[in-house]
Amino acid sequence: KAGVTQTPRYLIKTRGQQVTLSCSPISGHRSVSWYQQTPGQGLQFLFEYFSETQRNKGNFPGRFSGRQFSNSRSEMNVSTLELGDSALYLCASSLGASNTEAFFGQGTRLTVV
Amino acid sequence: QKEVEQDPGPLSVPEGAIVSLNCTYSNSAFQYFMWYRQYSRKGPELLMYTYSSGNKEDGRFTAQVDKSSKYISLFIRDSQPSDSATYLCAMSPNFNKFYFGSGTKLNVKP
Numbered sequence: 001k002a003g004v005t006q007t008p009r010y011l012i013k014t015r016g017q018q019v020t021l022s023c024s025p026i027s028g029h030r031s032v033s034w035y036q037q038t039p040g041q042g043l044q045f046l047f048e049y050f051s052e053t054q055r056n057k058g059n060f061p062g063r064f065s066g067r068q069f070s071n072s073r074s075e076m077n078v079s080t081l082e083l084g085d086s087a088l089y090l091c092a093s094s095l096g097a098s099n100t101e102a103f104f105g106q107g108t109r110l111t112v113v
Numbered sequence: 114q115k116e117v118e119q120d121p122g123p124l125s126v127p128e129g130a131i132v133s134l135n136c137t138y139s140n141s142a143f144q145y146f147m148w149y150r151q152y153s154r155k156g157p158e159l160l161m162y163t164y165s166s167g168n169k170e171d172g173r174f175t176a177q178v179d180k181s182s183k184y185i186s187l188f189i190r191d192s193q194p195s196d197s198a199t200y201l202c203a204m205s206p207n208f209n210k211f212y213f214g215s216g217t218k219l220n221v222k223p
Contacts, residue, residue: 004156033211042119042215043157043201056210090156102211104149104156 002027004093004105012111018079021108025072025093031055032074033102034066037088046089049074050096081112116140119202119214128223132189136202136214139183143204143212146178148187151199151216160200161187192221 005024013019025032033056034046045058049068066076072093078085088109092102119136126132134148144165149157161176163169163185169176175188185204189196202214 035213040215043203043213045210045212048210058210092156101159101162104158106154106156 004091004103006089006091006105006108008108009106010109010111012113013081014113015081015083017081018077019081019110020075020077021089021091021110023074023076023091023093023105025074025091026103028095029093029103030072030096031094031102032068032072033092033094034074034076035090035092036060037090037107038086043090046076078110083112086110086112115215116212117202117204117214120217121215123218123220125220125222126192128192128194128221130192130221132192132196132219132221134187134189134200134202134217134219136185136204137183138185138204138212140204140206140212141180141183142206145205145207146176146185147203147205147211148174148176149201149203149213151201153198157201189219192219194221194223197221 007022031050033048035043037043048056052068063079068074088107090107092104094102146163148161151157166180173190177186199216201216203211205211
């Protein structure tokens with residue numbers, strides 16, 4: 001069974017640009033969550049999608065957005081990049097509503113210069 | 114104040130030692146408590162999951178939750194060099210939104 005796939009693995013962007021990250025969940029999983037991981041702040045919740053609907057949202061500015069497609073694949077977009085957006089962005093998938101086990105991908109390492 | 118506090122370490126122990134990792138939290142609504150292990154350049158993987166207060170054992174790993182003190186622990190017995198990783202606690206009032214600690218880096222020396 002294939003795991004959670006995140007693309008690209010590494011990305012370098014300049015300030016002011018925008019970026020789109022992709023996450024393919026485990027087959028059959030309908031919930032996808034996104035997290036930002038930095039050395040100083042640890043793992044911070046961005047948002048969660050279930051059946052193409054954003055179900056939960058963390059405390060991030062509107063520059064961070066996401067969506068989920070009918071096949072459960074998800075994308076997150078960050079516009080007007082800032083240096084502080086440099087982080088490891090992790091995607092986690094789970095079956096959905098009452099299932100606790102979330103499987104993480106290996107993440108996308110974003111560097112903003 | 115962060116909702117979940119975790120000592121970042123690093124924690125260095127000799128092989129075979131008992132390791133104790135801890136987190137404190139402030140939100141009394143948290144009911145689900147998890148421990149994840151993250152190796153370098155990898156995503157976190159779920160180690161243990163506990164609902165409400167109590168203990169749970171799985172092989173060399175024991176998770177404890179004390180809701181009255183808002184304190185959770187993960188014990189690793191007979192620690193191995195392969196246990197060297199960052200350990201993250203996570204908790205949630207439901208299954209939909211998780212709050213993570215910043216992680217404790219553990220190094221088990223052969």
